[in-house]
Amino acid sequence: MSEVLNHISKSPFTRKIEDAKLPRRFNQPMFTIYNGRTDPVEHVSHFNQRMAVHSKDEALMCKVFPSSLGPVAMRWFDGLRAGSIDSFRGLTQAFGSHFITYSRVPRPLDSLLSLSIQDGETLKTYSDKYWEKYNEIDGDFDDIAISTFNSGLPTEHGLR
Incomplete structure (x- = not known):
């Protein structure tokens, strides 16, 4: 000791x-x-x-x-x-x-493409999950972020 x-x-x-x-x-x-x-x-x-x-x-x-x-x-x-x-x-x-x-490893941009709203999931929950993942990506991809967010919504959704 x-x-x-x-x-x-x-x-x-x-x-x-x-x-x-x-x-x-x-x-x-x-x-x-x-x-x-x-x-x-x-x-x-x-x-x-x-x-x-x-x-x-x-x-x-x-x-x-x-x-x-x-x-x-x-x-x-x-x-x-x-x-x-x-x-x-x-x-x-x-x-x-x-x-x-x-060390935090930045997520690749394509990790946003795998996200979509699940059956029974609210828009708020999907939105929170999406933007949390978006904030883990390094770089300026605002234009891509909006389009991938929308493509994760069902075709009949009003926001799409």
């Missing part, structure tokens, strides 16, 4: 980051805690938005980031080699590389 505690007490940050003084009146924002099973890019993006005012302060960004990590991600952080992180970019790249299997 003491060996494990000794290892996690060693900072993965370089001396430059460790020795940097933090702002006197820094109030840490509340973060969504990363559980190790969601998109790491989305987590870093959320973190960056919360810390936008301080984004130029590398040391602060590095020192605060671990407070946004849950138990699984903290085990990863605690396992980083002492002195191996010298920038926020390096930290987030290491984080993203480790949790890459949970």
Whole structure:
């Protein structure tokens, strides 16, 4: 147990980051805690938005980031080699590389073509399902989205 505690007490940050003084009146924002099973890019993006005012302060960004990590991600952080992180970019790249299997993969455009309103399904339910899937597609396909939405409706439907 003491060996494990000794290892996690060693900072993965370089001396430059460790020795940097933090702002006197820094109030840490509340973060969504990363559980190790969601998109790491989305987590870093959320973190960056919360810390936008301080984004130029590398040391602060590095020192605060671990407070946004849950138990699984903290085990990863605690396992980083002492002195191996010298920038926020390096930290987030290491984080993203480790949790890459949970990265969101954009859906292909043709996933919209497989959607159609089911028997007994309301227009609202179909619409919610369709637009949720549409929002998972990267790119600007508004014109195609409307036509595939309509083609998923029965021929006799008034919207079609």
